[in-house]
Amino acid sequence: MSPVAVSPLSHRRVDLAPGVPGLIEAVSPASLAMELGIEPGDRVVGINGLPLIDALDFQFQAQAENVVLDVERAGSLLRYDLELEGDEFWGVTFADPTFDGVRICENACPFCFIKQIPKGMRRSLYVMDDDYRYSMLYGSFVTLTNLSEEDWRRIENQRISPLHVSVHSTDPDLRVALVGNPKAGRVMDDLARLEWAGIDFHAQLVLVPGVNDGPNLDRTLRDLASFGSRLRSIAGVPVGLSRHGQERQSKQLRLSRTCMRTLPGKSIAVRRYERDEALAVIAQAQSWQDRFLRERGDPFFYLGDEFYLMTGREVPVAAHYGGFPQIEDGIGITRHFLDSVDSYLRRANTDSLAGAAGTVACGELIGPTMR
Structure with missing residues (x-):
């Protein structure tokens, strides 16, 4: 399967570009993603045929009434054709929030x-x-x-x-x-x-x-x-x-x-x-x-x-x-x-702390306040 596409904006100067853009790190319980069977390790390819730039783009595009979500799993493409009723809790956490790196x-x-x-x-x-x-x-x-x-x-x-x-x-x-x-x-x-x-x-x-x-x-x-x-x-x-x-x-x-x-x-x-x-x-x-x-x-x-x-x-x-x-x-x-x-x-029961000593590492400026 061809690599996941990202937005044309990826020609910009970026750093820390993820090796796997759109990689899903976690799926929340009782979420739409879990209901669909989407799993950690899957990666989002696009929505309605459009590549995604970042997690914000996913959140925006995924709230349309009609959503065609393309997900890659182990080299195979999974397509979900959905009719949504309103704001949906997708419950997806991406490994990197920006799929094209950091500007x-x-x-x-x-x-x-x-x-x-x-x-x-x-x-x-x-x-x-x-x-x-x-x-x-x-x-x-x-x-x-x-x-x-x-x-x-x-x-x-x-x-x-x-x-x-x-x-x-x-x-x-x-x-x-x-x-x-x-x-x-x-x-x-x-x-x-x-x-x-x-x-x-x-x-x-x-x-x-x-x-x-x-x-x-x-x-x-x-x-x-x-x-x-x-x-x-x-x-x-x-x-x-x-x-x-x-x-x-x-x-x-x-x-x-x-x-x-x-x-x-x-x-x-x-x-x-x-x-x-x-x-x-x-x-x-x-x-x-x-x-x-x-x-x-x-x-x-x-x-x-x-x-x-x-x-x-x-x-x-x-x-x-x-x-x-x-x-x-x-x-x-x-x-x-x-x-x-x-x-x-x-x-708290501060009686148990009477006479207790401790060390707190801090910066010089906050030192007098900590004392």
Whole structure:
């Protein structure tokens, strides 16, 4: 039998392409797939004669009223001709959610965390992904700079939502420099298109001291505030630099990135926040949170826990985080942890823990909180 076909989009730059695209890893009990006799190890070839790109494509195509599902098993083709009544629980888990691999980043962010990973780690850690499908499935942040018109139409038609977008700044020139891609300057148009299409999105701002905080942060928040309810939340996190990352922040490297030369001085000095600078960001954020609380009903703009930890400020209470919309980005994870521990201790028999000692491995920043 010929290999499983995948979408023509597979000509894109990808990594970690699965050896067996469409491979089914698990089938849930009491599901349509189990009722049909579909088994782990089978692989989906297509639906209604069309190849599939990923698990999202399967979910969309498999909800049609009439479905012809082609499945390969041990070299033989099984065809299921179905008439469906509505939303069906297929109960299929794929070994790889993207059948054509992971879309690769086309940017050159000066604070790229992938380039800060030391050598000798597992290969998958070095994959510089910028894949809107993982953004919807797992909350990964994307820049939207590598979307083709076909990608946009698919997002719109299949209602791939919500997306998580790394904005950093709405100043076109500054975002070009922070993302390292000339296409990055059209971010407001891209976000407006998402809103027009009815796609929900969350925004992230990686804040660099003296670069996109202060007046530029005010501009960015003011611009983002122009979007309606499709913009679900905004996160502001301090730039992270590991020892390996600091070693790479040389002037020569920054000047080599031609897309950064739109800024005066032709470079961006990326460094960590000092305590007084972090306190200024907290105060600035508080002003915007008060405004958003009046206008939108919640603080809406949430700072990364690091700002509070590095300044010795207590992290906000749980109610501040409005349901923790960006906890996957680490926003509010400290408060969530503290409240979870407190809840556990109230329920547990703590008498048996009296005098007990233990060791918890953690990062330096969270150390005082853990004590």
